[in-house]
Amino acid sequence: MSTIIEIDGLTKQYGQLTALNNLSLTIEQGAVVGFIGPNGAGKTTTMRILTTLLQPTSGQAWLAGFSVTSQPRDVRRVVGYMPDFFGVYEDMKVWEYLDFFAACYDIPQSARRTMVDDLLALVDLGHKKEEFVDNLSRGMKQRLCLARTLAHDPQVLILDEPASGLDPRARIEMRELLRELKNMGKTIFFSSHILSEVADICTSIAVLEAGHLVAYGDLAEMKQKLRPHRVVHVRTLGQLEDLQRVLIMNDHVNGILTSAEVDLPPDTIRFDFTGSDQQMSSLLAELIQGEIPIVSFSEDGGDLEDLFLHLTRGIVS
Amino acid sequence: MRGQRAFLLMTAYLLLMGGLIFTVYLAYVASSGNNFGPSNRQAGKAVFTAVLLVQVILVLFIGPTFTSAAIVGEKERQTYDLLRTTLLPARSLVTGKLLSSLSYIYLLIIVSIPLQGIAFLLGGISPIELLLSQFLILISAITFALIGLYISTVLRSTLTASLTTFAVAFTLTFGTPIVAALITSILGPVLFGPSTPAWPVQIMLIYGGLLLAATNLPATLVISDLFLVEQDALVYFTDFIDGRLAYIWSPWLPYIILYILLGLLLYWACIRRIKRVARK
Numbered sequence: 001m002s003t004i005i006e007i008d009g010l011t012k013q014y015g016q017l018t019a020l021n022n023l024s025l026t027i028e029q030g031a032v033v034g035f036i037g038p039n040g041a042g043k044t045t046t047m048r049i050l051t052t053l054l055q056p057t058s059g060q061a062w063l064a065g066f067s068v069t070s071q072p073r074d075v076r077r078v079v080g081y082m083p084d085f086f087g088v089y090e091d092m093k094v095w096e097y098l099d100f101f102a103a104c105y106d107i108p109q110s111a112r113r114t115m116v117d118d119l120l121a122l123v124d125l126g127h128k129k130e131e132f133v134d135n136l137s138r139g140m141k142q143r144l145c146l147a148r149t150l151a152h153d154p155q156v157l158i159l160d161e162p163a164s165g166l167d168p169r170a171r172i173e174m175r176e177l178l179r180e181l182k183n184m185g186k187t188i189f190f191s192s193h194i195l196s197e198v199a200d201i202c203t204s205i206a207v208l209e210a211g212h213l214v215a216y217g218d219l220a221e222m223k224q225k226l227r228p229h230r231v232v233h234v235r236t237l238g239q240l241e242d243l244q245r246v247l248i249m250n251d252h253v254n255g256i257l258t259s260a261e262v263d264l265p266p267d268t269i270r271f272d273f274t275g276s277d278q279q280m281s282s283l284l285a286e287l288i289q290g291e292i293p294i295v296s297f298s299e300d301g302g303d304l305e306d307l308f309l310h311l312t313r314g315i316v317s
Numbered sequence: 318m319r320g321q322r323a324f325l326l327m328t329a330y331l332l333l334m335g336g337l338i339f340t341v342y343l344a345y346v347a348s349s350g351n352n353f354g355p356s357n358r359q360a361g362k363a364v365f366t367a368v369l370l371v372q373v374i375l376v377l378f379i380g381p382t383f384t385s386a387a388i389v390g391e392k393e394r395q396t397y398d399l400l401r402t403t404l405l406p407a408r409s410l411v412t413g414k415l416l417s418s419l420s421y422i423y424l425l426i427i428v429s430i431p432l433q434g435i436a437f438l439l440g441g442i443s444p445i446e447l448l449l450s451q452f453l454i455l456i457s458a459i460t461f462a463l464i465g466l467y468i469s470t471v472l473r474s475t476l477t478a479s480l481t482t483f484a485v486a487f488t489l490t491f492g493t494p495i496v497a498a499l500i501t502s503i504l505g506p507v508l509f510g511p512s513t514p515a516w517p518v519q520i521m522l523i524y525g526g527l528l529l530a531a532t533n534l535p536a537t538l539v540i541s542d543l544f545l546v547e548q549d550a551l552v553y554f555t556d557f558i559d560g561r562l563a564y565i566w567s568p569w570l571p572y573i574i575l576y577i578l579l580g581l582l583l584y585w586a587c588i589r590r591i592k593r594v595a596r597k
Binding site: 048051052053073076077079081083085086087088089101104105106148152 | 391394395396398399400401402403404405
């Protein structure tokens with residue numbers, strides 16, 4: 001895979017305030033990168049620099065090999081940008097909105113009609129083609145804006161909080177749409193505060209805090225590094241003491257906690273397991289053979305929120 | 318502006334203009350004191366002046382207010398960044414905004430030209446007076462629209478941009494007469510004294526005055542029309558000052574040159590502002 005986004009020592013200062021401090025990272029073609037961090041961490045600043053809207057104080061960034069500072073027009077050809085807040089034109093119909101922006105991307109009129117229909121079908125807004133944009137719901141406007149970013153078939157999509165302000169159904173639709181775009185081979189670099197969604201669709205994450213990149217890499221690997229052992233929850237029908245006795249005897253089990261010690265559902269035990277899948281399977285077999293009435297036996301995958309809290313300290317620029 | 322709004326506004330505008338012309342004509346008849354009614358020529362001139370006045374207000378104050386919202390409105394509507402990330406060149410954005418704002422103003426001006434025909438019927442004006450005034454109005458409309466557009470690229474709210482544009486248009490319209498009045502009242506006694514000044518001072522005052530008038534649309538319209546009617550001079554006429562031949566130029570020509578240059582400068586400045594990548 002080739003590198004599609006390369007950021008090298010990007011710094012942005014607003015007077016005395018350093019919004020972005022020596023940010024460097026590379027993103028491979030086809031990757032879906034979740035950009036997370038507290039408010040004021042510098043996420044939007046990074047995205048605005050990458051989309052040629054903001055001049056960096058120092059450092060450089062390239063998209064598909066084009067410099068954001070010296071080749072802005074080439075960069076705009078390969079990137080589709082969706083800001084966190086975006087406006088719509090009054091008195092403009094849905095198809096006119098897309099047609100207008102397609103014209104702004106030099107797409108010939110003969111190709112625009114089909115393109116508008118295809119894009120509306122992709123974002124499931126075909127039935128709203130003749131509606132005025134202003135009359136659409138927030139979620140529909142968001143999807144329309146995403147369709148707009150695709151008008152010139154860019155290689156890279158930079159999306160600033162694409163799901164912000166959406167209701168649960170609209171968020172799910174947006175997530176599905178991003179999955180679809182991922183399958184189409186687009187490189188997606190998006191910021192979000194909804195960490196579960198980031199975890200759902202991204203291949204890697206970049207964590208930014210106070211303008212510094214505090215972590216960047218494959219999500220699964222980062223979780224693994226953060227928590228080398230596995231956390232297992234077991235729920236029984238009340239024979240907690242028997243369960244504890246079996247667990248204590250196992251060499252791979254540590255840190256046993258019950259619902260009396262931590263916030264867990266009743267009759268549940270949580271423990272750390274350092275063994276392999278085979279050894280975990282043997283442990284479960286041992287519990288069943290010991291006639292302990294197991295209701296559930298599950299491994300806690302560890303969520304992105306834990307990772308985020310571990311990596312960041314709540315500092316803003 | 319789409320749908321019925323444009324049509325309704327245009328109808329209301331023409332009805333108001335028609336009402337204004339009728340009122341001016343009636344007022345002129347009532348105040349003439351002539352038992353046999355006013356001369357048609359004088360009534361025609363009054364009608365022409367009234368329509369021209371409305372056109373001047375449109376060009377100086379309404380047109381720039383439209384353009385002052387053009388770019389800053391995109392920023393407020395949060396569509397500016399969307400446009401900036403497309404391949405749309407800054408030149409196209411400026412030209413498009415200028416043309417869209419001017420098109421409606423031009424439409425209002427053009428539909429009011431037939432109303433000037435009433436002045437023709439009454440015999441108050443000559444075709445050259447009409448053509449010259451409309452030419453000045455059309456050129457002024459572009460430059461004043463560009464003033465509003467430039468302010469729109471600099472400021473961050475529509476209200477501030479509109480107020481600033483209005484203040485600039487007001488200064489350009491009323492500033493020149495105030496400056497002229499101040500110069501005359503302060504420097505007049507010093508320069509003239511009790512006797513007629515020397516010819517170089519007279520020449521300097523005439524050219525200075527004409528140049529000052531050429532910065533101001535109403536002054537240019539009035540003086541150019543006076544030269545045309547009184548001296549039959551479209552471009553210039555000659556006069557003897559202290560026995561020396563002097564060419565007295567009609568102010569419309571320097572006005573056109575000045576406003577075209579100012580317009581080009583503002584157009585270039587607008588493109589520069591839009592091209593600039595934000596530093597903050």
